[in-house]
Amino acid sequence: xKLRLALPLSLVATSLWLATLGAAPVADLTAGDAEATLRxxxxxxxxxxxARSGAFYTNFWPNGLVPYxxxxxxxxxxxxxxxxxxxAILSDVTFSIEADGSLQLSSPTGFPNTWxxxxxxxxxxxxxxxxxxxxxxxxxxxxxxxxxxxxQTLSAEGPTSNVKFFVTRxxxxxxxxxxxxAAARWEAVANINLRPRQSGDSDxxxxxxxxxxxxxxxVGHGSGDRTLTMNAWNNPRTITHEIGHSLxxxxxxxxxxxxxxxxVDLTILSPNVSLGDYSIDNSxxxxxxxxxxxxxxxxxxxxxGIASGQTGPVFDIIDSDAAAVWQTAMGTIDSLSYxxxxxxxxxxxxxxxxxxxxxxxxxxxxxxFLTPYKDFNFAVAAMPRGGRLHITHPRTYLQPGLLDKAxxxxxxxxxxxxxxx
Numbered sequence: 001x002k003l004r005l006a007l008p009l010s011l012v013a014t015s016l017w018l019a020t021l022g023a024a025p026v027a028d029l030t031a032g033d034a035e036a037t038l039r040x041x042x043x044x045x046x047x048x049x050x051a052r053s054g055a056f057y058t059n060f061w062p063n064g065l066v067p068y069x070x071x072x073x074x075x076x077x078x079x080x081x082x083x084x085x086x087x088a089i090l091s092d093v094t095f096s097i098e099a100d101g102s103l104q105l106s107s108p109t110g111f112p113n114t115w116x117x118x119x120x121x122x123x124x125x126x127x128x129x130x131x132x133x134x135x136x137x138x139x140x141x142x143x144x145x146x147x148x149x150x151x152q153t154l155s156a157e158g159p160t161s162n163v164k165f166f167v168t169r170x171x172x173x174x175x176x177x178x179x180x181x182a183a184a185r186w187e188a189v190a191n192i193n194l195r196p197r198q199s200g201d202s203d204x205x206x207x208x209x210x211x212x213x214x215x216x217x218x219v220g221h222g223s224g225d226r227t228l229t230m231n232a233w234n235n236p237r238t239i240t241h242e243i244g245h246s247l248x249x250x251x252x253x254x255x256x257x258x259x260x261x262x263x264v265d266l267t268i269l270s271p272n273v274s275l276g277d278y279s280i281d282n283s284x285x286x287x288x289x290x291x292x293x294x295x296x297x298x299x300x301x302x303x304x305g306i307a308s309g310q311t312g313p314v315f316d317i318i319d320s321d322a323a324a325v326w327q328t329a330m331g332t333i334d335s336l337s338y339x340x341x342x343x344x345x346x347x348x349x350x351x352x353x354x355x356x357x358x359x360x361x362x363x364x365x366x367x368x369f370l371t372p373y374k375d376f377n378f379a380v381a382a383m384p385r386g387g388r389l390h391i392t393h394p395r396t397y398l399q400p401g402l403l404d405k406a407x408x409x410x411x412x413x414x415x416x417x418x419x420x421x
Contacts, residue, residue: 059218059219064191065193066205069205069206069225070179071170071171071209093123105145124163127157132148132152171208194243202223204226210229213229219246219248219250226246236334237334244340247348250298251281251300254277260318261318261322265313269305301330301332302328302331349369354367355369355373356376356389356390357391358374358375358393367382369392372392385406388407388409388410391416392412392413396416398419398421
């Protein structure tokens with residue numbers, strides 16, 4: 001007689017309870033003919049509709065504690081842009097008070113364009129309004145209109161020549177709230193605590209304004225501050241994406257096996273984009289490696305970075321069934337995918353979670369995500385009672401004897417068989 005436990009496919013991870021506290025074991029594999037097959041949410045390979053995997057970098061923040069600090073009251077300048085070159089601070093600015101109490105700045109040289117409207121400006125050299133932090137609210141290349149977000153009153157004065165105008169990297173209170181809302185998305189799915197930096201924190205994320213959205217240097221945990229810069233503060237998806245980099249995720253479309261899923265045309269990219277955000281990155285450790293996550297928040301949209309006059313797509317999905325669902329949707333969905341959530345929860349696991357992979361090449365095996373246990377019997381013995389064991393890759397495990405410790409076993413990619421002979 002052969003016993004098979006086939007758990008149904010669903011969008012909720014399924015579990016097999018081998019035993020319960022204080023009760024007799026419910027799975028006796030001593031007879032040599034019992035077999036349990038564990039399946040889980042990502043295994044719907046027939047439709048390619050279910051969300052797919054997340055690619056990550058191995059540099060996680062220790063203990064899931066991630067301090068951050070907003071750059072405020074900064075006088076760091078982002079001067080006017082001339083093509084791809086950033087020129088000197090403007091010094092030919094004049095300004096006047098409008099009827100609604102806002103301040104209008106004008107310059108024959110012209111101001112930075114659309115990117116600047118997410119930033120804070122400062123001016124120096126006026127008689128009464130020197131050094132105030134102001135929020136850009138409108139304007140064009142020859143004039144900008146700003147407002148004082150903190151309620152301070154502007155003093156009227158005639159146009160004054162040689163007022164220095166510059167955009168600062170200060171993060172406004174409104175944008176701080178936006179950052180914290182995006183951070184809460186990741187906190188909700190993993191054992192992560194993003195909290196304001198304290199005086200003793202030497203490693204932290206330094207959140208700043210700039211003319212682009214990026215994480216300076218390698219993603220994840222580093223030595224000292226890791227700068228995250230933003231300009232698309234009105235886009236929650238982009239903020240969540242950049243925080244994902246800070247926590248250790250890399251781009252899904254840069255995983256080493258991406259050419260199995262996408263045709264990527266780098267020849268139609270704008271000369272202003274960085275190829276380093278599009279090319280394959282062989283340093284990425286991929287999980288799950290059986291699936292590709294077109295719906296990941298770490299994926300670009302199909303024509304991201306395309307040059308003017310090109311039609312694209314930059315990213316063309318190879319599989320026709322997947323393309324029917326994801327070609328225009330990838331890179332646009334403002335939510336975490338199933339595998340975004342799952343992978344992040346593995347990177348920052350609960351204290352009683354452990355991981356098993358009989359095929360791991362890791363030489364240190366302490367039961368963590370990147371250093372999983374290799375032997376099933378050892379994993380069961382080492383597991384905290386009542387904990388959760390994630391068997392990360394499809395494999396058959398031989399387990400003679402009674403499983404009498406309370407635990408939950410999960411097979412995120414499916415295909416795991418536990419048998420007694």
